[in-house]
Amino acid sequence: MKPIKSLLAKFSRKPAAAVDIGDFDPFDPDFIADPFPMLAALRQTAPVHRLANGSWVLSRYRDIAQALTDPRLVNSPSRFAVVNPRNAQRYTCANVAQNILPFQDAPEHTEPRQALARHFYEAFRKEQNNAQKITSKLWRNLSGEVDLLSDFATPLCSGMMGRLLGLRDIWHDPKAVAQLKRWAEWFFYLFSILPDEQTRAQLDCELDAAREFLTEFVQPGKSHLVDCLMSETKGLAPLSADALRDNALLLLADGVNADHGIANALLMLMQHPEALQDLRSNPERIPQASEELLRLSTPSLFIARRASEDLEINGQAIRKDSGVLLMLASANRDEAVFENGDMLNINRPRRQQLTFGRGEHACLGRHLVNEMMHQALGALVSSVRPAQLTKQPPQWSLRAGHRWLASLPVTLGPVLTN
Template sequence: PYPHYAHMRATAPVHFNDTLQVWEVYGYHDIQTVLGDAKTFSSDLSDGKMMVFMDPPRHTQFRRLVARAFTSKVIADLEPKVQAITEALLDRVEAAGRMDLVKDLAFPLPVTVIAELLGLPAADHDKFKQWSIPAIRAAEMELMGQVPAPEFVAAVDELDAYLARLIASRRDHPTGDLVSGLLAAEVDGERLTLPEVASTCRLLLIAGFETTTNLIGNTLQLLLAHPKALRQLEADPELLPSAIEEALRFNTPFQFFARRATRDVELGGQLIRAGQQVMTFNASGNRDESAFPHADRFDITRTANRHLSFGHGIHYCLGAGLGRLEARVALSTLLRRFGQLRLDEGRAAEPLQSVVLFGFSSLPVVFETSE
């Protein structure tokens, strides 16, 4: 998509798409303007039960509630668990000398972490994993204004029924975990409804799982495609956090988001009417030369990397710290344990078939074990 984004930035940075009847915004600064002004550009597009689709004042209260589960202390305390899950996943493939980076590590790691965060018993993790991908596909189709395929809807129903049982059991026997906390909390002096708690759990799954899978996959793929960067990183492992930020910028896991104008407003010389939908192409903003010198260069030493990959403004990703932690632990452990990592010549990498998400569904690699 990146050559198309470059073309749009140069020719029509704020563009009305006649087919979809939406405004498309491609430039870094225009995107910041839209995401930074929640009053003019509302997120209230869906059923309104998930906080990503809420506006203030309700959003503010909801966010404060969920943010308790994502303080930097909570995230730091999760590190040993993330490390242990990663080591166990790598133990399984070590002897083979080859793995599918996505299926064997980047996929199971974040879904296991979210299952832990939600307090799911370990025995249920596999079921949870099976429902996750169809549930995300269904959400993605809804976002695109399509009717989700029946097999996706069936998985969503099973997931919802499972979460409803989990929530009911926490209501009867609170444990102090995230779900129990949501059940006990009040917004506007009222307890959250059970569907609101369920939607929040589903949001954490949808927002936090495949994006992180793609971040881990994209970072490794970019390093393998840029051997100089990989050597730089091997010589100086301290560069890993900035390499992850650069991968977030360069191949953005979540390509665009939607808003709706609440009033007539001018943007980039165009008049957007009240009620019209606006899509911000954050992935395009991340390659905007006016914000990033040599924007098409993958440079793991880049500083002041103010990319838009976690959004901007009041909906800025609550899980950014967690996503970064998982990527850092996954990649540092992989590079420490497995030497001579390279793409498996015999098996092709498969890019994800999605317009919203950017990543790989399969990334076969080979390696030599160094421990």
């Protein structure tokens, strides 16, 4: 029998048929705060839905999985986008976008991405043992009222990325961690619609500062990863020094922002004490539980693509240059693939959840994210001090395309004794 608390949570939501999808806006703060009723309604009634601005929204697993590998749905910016290459001399954000792999398409994108992914994975394997060391030290230093996002997940991710890029033991310095985190979060505005000119100008300032800082570290002898990237003779050979620096900034931002995936998972696990107790009794299930938590609380609500030609998806004609939003968080709850998709089941048989995307543009750092997730969950599960959520309800950052906690306040109790 399922726990009463979980059953109540399931039936407390508004039925999908009662949700009005007519004025759906993926940038609406109410949707960002609680997207799942709307996503369920879209899956059931309008799996390929056209927005008022002419863009399209895909919400079913099958359509999204196919779209992720469809070469007609591309990453290069539209001619109207602020980050289009035509603006590369005007705006720093457009200049950075022109240099980094997420805004490029095959075939130009293919070999550089393979080389970057290979070297990043090799560097991560060399530093993998340090993930447990950093996690243990950070957890031991926590006491009383703490924020598991800013006091634990962020320095953990910053510490690992620091080691990969030659910034040794940066996790010891709260000001340095906060600065890296600020740049990482601003960097991700490149993948969203900039709401106004003021935000665009601030983004340029932050990117200029991050570039200046990182230039010092994209130098020979600073780290194994940097040395490998600079010595690559095939896949990365066409990349300029500026492009190498900006792709290093991409890796840094990706890695540091993995703290949100960790925080989301820790929150959900503490909201389900029966699952937490199950993991305490069976810690070998942490990798499986990690995958389930990333599925259910996907930190990326959606990613965007552009139709490079006219095409049809699930009976809907999509015109060339139309924007297409792939709702990853919806695909990960699609009950055609995941039975009782809105429910947490840490013993769920593994399926191909889409948190990290798929195909040529799948997340470069997924191995790093998984390792840090396993370490963070292990720290919570094995802790001799019980962690309890405060009475303050979770606060979500109002960022379009992301479901990121603003904070995760908890109270760590005294050491448990037998």
